[in-house]
Amino acid sequence: MSNSENEVKMQNLSVEYRLGEAYIPFQSYGKIFDPRTALMNGTLFPELYRPYRVRAEL
Amino acid sequence: MYSKDMVNLLKEIMAVDFVVYELALFLDTHPNDRRALEDHNNFAMKSRQLREMFERKYGPLILDSVSEFPYQYINNPWPWEIRY
Amino acid sequence: MWYYVKKLQYPANVARTDLGMAKFLFAQYGGPDSELSASIRYLTQRYTMPIPQAKALLTDIGTEELAHWEIIGTLIYKLTDGATPEQMRRAGLGDHFAQHDNALYPHDAAGVPWTAAYIQATGDPIADLHENLAAEQKARATYEHLISLTDDPGVIATLAFLREREIVHFQRFGEALMLVKEYMDKPKHVF
Numbered sequence: 001m002s003n004s005e006n007e008v009k010m011q012n013l014s015v016e017y018r019l020g021e022a023y024i025p026f027q028s029y030g031k032i033f034d035p036r037t038a039l040m041n042g043t044l045f046p047e048l049y050r051p052y053r054v055r056a057e058l
Numbered sequence: 059m060y061s062k063d064m065v066n067l068l069k070e071i072m073a074v075d076f077v078v079y080e081l082a083l084f085l086d087t088h089p090n091d092r093r094a095l096e097d098h099n100n101f102a103m104k105s106r107q108l109r110e111m112f113e114r115k116y117g118p119l120i121l122d123s124v125s126e127f128p129y130q131y132i133n134n135p136w137p138w139e140i141r142y
Numbered sequence: 143m144w145y146y147v148k149k150l151q152y153p154a155n156v157a158r159t160d161l162g163m164a165k166f167l168f169a170q171y172g173g174p175d176s177e178l179s180a181s182i183r184y185l186t187q188r189y190t191m192p193i194p195q196a197k198a199l200l201t202d203i204g205t206e207e208l209a210h211w212e213i214i215g216t217l218i219y220k221l222t223d224g225a226t227p228e229q230m231r232r233a234g235l236g237d238h239f240a241q242h243d244n245a246l247y248p249h250d251a252a253g254v255p256w257t258a259a260y261i262q263a264t265g266d267p268i269a270d271l272h273e274n275l276a277a278e279q280k281a282r283a284t285y286e287h288l289i290s291l292t293d294d295p296g297v298i299a300t301l302a303f304l305r306e307r308e309i310v311h312f313q314r315f316g317e318a319l320m321l322v323k324e325y326m327d328k329p330k331h332v333f
Contacts, residue, residue, distance in 0.1 A: 068149060071149065072149060072150065072153060079202075079206065080310070083202055083314050084314075086202060086318075087317035087321060088317075120148065136148065137148060137212070137216065138150070140153075
């Protein structure tokens with residue numbers, strides 16, 4: 001494994017970053033919602049909470 | 059029939075169980091995350107306490123819970139019949 | 143094995159009977175990107191995942207998808223509760239009624255029955271995880287279409303919950319993909 005700047009290091013994970021492949025950044029554990037809010041939002045994690053906004057008509 | 063109190067306790071269980079499930083999925087890909095595991099274990103214990111409290115009052119939520127006579131698990135309401 | 147827990151994952155309510163919306167929701171009960179497809183897809187693919195993190199994740203997300211299938215079933219049940227044959231007919235559910243009465247048969251919004259052809263299990267963990275990432279996006283898009291088709295606040299809140307789960311699952315499948323790549327990059331797994 002090369003130790004270039006193309007190497008992604010997250011969560012002690014080392015994967016070579018190459019063309020023709022897909023990569024997803026690892027989530028780190030941070031703040032969490034309280035249980036009631038988490039259930040209503042559909043996730044425990046503020047950084048993954050992406051509520052749907054109806055698109056404006058063009 | 060069922061009471062408002064039953065629905066409220068059930069909703070509290072749903073919220074805590076949701077947190078446990080979300081943390082379990084996180085731990086599947088982050089098994090070495092100590093803080094997430096600690097939160098998971100705390101919420102899992104909370105879930106057990108709430109489930110026990112619910113089942114004492116309203117009957118089993120799962121078929122391996124102890125039941126009074128006659129068998130209480132089959133009683134209404136079923137999840138799709140409840141107004142939350 | 144599995145145990146049933148006698149509760150929904152999310153408290154799904156509807157404001158009133160709405161047969162038209164019930165018809166549309168069949169998209170997620172028995173359509174190509176339905177919760178049923180998701181569950182069967184992940185629970186089928188898990189056997190050939192190479193690392194414990196991926197086996198666990200496919201098992202647990204596959205199980206959660208069954209709970210989502212139950213939530214969609216609950217919405218359809220509540221939206222159609224007490225409907226007469228004539229009302230079903232006027233809402234475009236006459237064909238459904240003829241074959242299924244008020245039962246919840248797994249077909250899509252147009253009545254096409256569910257088929258295993260909607261899913262794949264290639265035995266190649268990289269290919270399968272990419273299918274799962276795509277499946278989560280297709281389900282997210284379908285939920286956005288469904289949200290645009292109703293003004294019932296209970297239905298919207300429930301669909302918004304299910305849509306958000308697709309985003310979380312996408313992240314987890316992405317992490318599993320990274321872990322599988324790392325595993326396969328190790329010298330002993332270079333073919």
